[in-house]
Amino acid sequence: MSELQATVGPRPWREASVKTIKVAQALAEQGDVTCHTARMYDPLPTGRDVLALQSNQRAHQYIRQSRDVVSKLHRALVEVSDEIRSTTRCKEALEKKLDHCRKDIHLNRQTAVIREERPKREKGYDGADSLIESELMQLQDLKAQLELQLYTVKEQLYELHDSRVRILANIQERSQVLKLSASHGFTMGARTDRRIHSAPVGHSRAASAPAVTLTTPTSRAGERTSSRSQQRPQSSAVRPQASHERSVTFSGMDTGSTLPCTDEVSNSLDTAMLSVKESRRQRDQASRLMSDTTALQQAALRSVNDGLTQKVAETVTLKQHLILSEAETRASMHRNQRWLEHQELTQGYTMGPINSKDLTSRERLDRPLIRTYQSHPGTNLPEARELARNSNIMESSMRRTQRSLGMLRLAKNKLEADRADKHAAANVDSDAIRLRRRHGNHRWVQSNPLPRPTPAGLNVQDLSFAPDV
Template sequence: MEIVGIGTQNWKSASNQSIDVNNGLILQSESDCTRLRRRDPVPFFRDYVLDLSNGVADKYARSTREVVNLLRNTLLSLNESTKAMLRSKENLETALENIRKDLQLNRETAHLRSLKPKEERLADGADDLLNAERLHLVNLKQALEAKHRGVDELLQQLAKSRAALQKLLSERGRVCDLVCGVTRPAYSRQSTRDSGAPGPGNRPSTCGVGGSGADGIDALGSYTPQCEMVIKDAEDLMRRCKLVEGDVAETLDEVKRLQKTAHKSVNDGLVKKISETVTFDQKLELAAADSRRTINKARRWESFAAKSLGYNLGPEKYSDLKAREKLDRPIIRVYQRHPGNQVPEAQEIIKARNYYEDSLLTTRRNIGLLQLSQRRLEEDMRAKKLAASADLAALRNRRKKADHRW
């Protein structure tokens, strides 16, 4: 016998509909689970993200550490260039001080030579050498002052570059607190000594990790355009420092050579002038000796002529004449008894007196002229001795202060 359903159709439809809805929800849930399983992260996603973030930060810190090392090495090289420029500046200042001392010594020499007697102050070759030395030293002083100003300007630029490097180094180093400060250097110390500055080829290849710019330069990376600009400026300054250092060294060597040459030429001129002065002083002494000898000879002749004149004139009083000295002595009176018999005794005595008087006058005039010449010779000798002493004092002063240790 066939079993016929007792429940109504509506009642069955409601139950079947509930079952169908449940089956659909089951399928939808299973589909969503599959889809969400593929989409949703794994359970250890938090740790995974932490590891990724730490890796990115560590990579950036290491890259920045190389940039910091590059900046630090550049700063060290810049410091060495600054030291070299400071040494060059000190050498220039020492050379300028020596030139100022030489100028002062030149003035002292001219002053000592001006203390000579008036007749010995005529311009000579030594004065020309002193003037030439003074002009030469002034020109050297102006050249060294120009070099000194150039070195000062370069030192100011180095100070600005060092300040920029230090500021950038401090800014870049803010992300390197948690990484080791030791890393493979971007360039060796030996290459730094050889080249004097890190070149673009020595920069780290990991700079600017994640950057898209050329040569790893990225405004948001570790190697920023500011780093590139600061390093390039520092390299340019270091190259200029090398050129300036060599130029200053050559200039100082040339200045020292020219100073010694000028100093030696003036000293040689003074030595020659002293030698000439001493030679003329010796000649003047010989001439003065001849003059004294001639004066003594003339005085002896004057004395002889005066005595001879007195002998010829005889006594002043007639009563003092002896009988043989009188013009009217007996033999003469007897001789004159005949007409025309005259003796030229009186005329000859008068003529002899005139001769002696003329001889005395000439001799005394010559003695006066010789004495005047003697005084002039003695004055000239005294002037020559004073001039030689002044030149010798100037020469001793120059030799004493030639080492500039005063």
């Protein structure tokens, strides 16, 4: 302000007025600065509603996160339940396979017991016995592996059951939050939102007010936002408080004791997923073990059956050779018997009649012609000596023939006994093969039970038909 040109009034009087004007100007500038500062840092007229809206937004976010947590828990529950069903089916398959292995072990021991019924001559240790012992050792090893795998699967089932129980408990606990907030959360937020958007806006204050973002609850169409153009730092009254929880990220969500995803929820989900992963690994391992067990069981069964079949074929071949040899021995016995009879007849002819009265004149050694001839000196005849020598030769030959005939009879008896033993052994091994073929293939047949009523009309029992081809 320029100085006033006063020529009449006194100077002190003029300076006092100028001083008053300057003080007023300074106070006006200070008032403008104070207003500007107040515009920047003073709470808005709608501060109460803004605080309420932010609180509602925080509550809505908590509810939405709780719903997400419950949804994840439900998905985890479904996955754990499906895995429990799959693992239960795997356990049943393992139990069935273990039962088949035990049946094969029992069948192996039955085969060994049946082969003990062979004759003593046929009880020597052979290749079939070696195959049976190898099969038993292999089946016992497979049985131990199946039992260990079954125990592991059962333990995994217990873990899955515990995980499901924990998830159910967490679902019930998190669902309580949704039940308590279902009737109040979104209604309060909508009412506050309407109050904010319907509040009057000042003329100069609104133009120079800092920006405050107002976010309504998320709807299906998206999010609605209202913001002021000018940005400024938030007031301490509306500034969010810092959390003192130690948060750990889990699937894009923070965890904490006061957050929707608590440490218990996170741990239960982590444990459940680890249990599901381990269960799948155990199921794959059990599936491979069952496939290998089936292949090894069938291979061992075929090996023993082929060995027994080959032993039966060898036994039958030997029995046929024994039958041929027995026939040849019998024919030789008949020839020796006929020759012995011929020798006995020849011996009888050589010795002559038993009674001297039965001798004819031509057979007597002292017949007239010979007696007349021997009356001359030096006329001895060798007839008697030759007859005695021939008789001795015939007796010796007869003894050899009888001894040969006795050896042939002994050989024939041994051949018959050996043939009978071979026949019995072949029958025993054939019984064992039929038993193994009948029980080695674990087949299932369909049974059709039909009620069998009594004369009074009561069904006391069922008559089942199980056809097997």
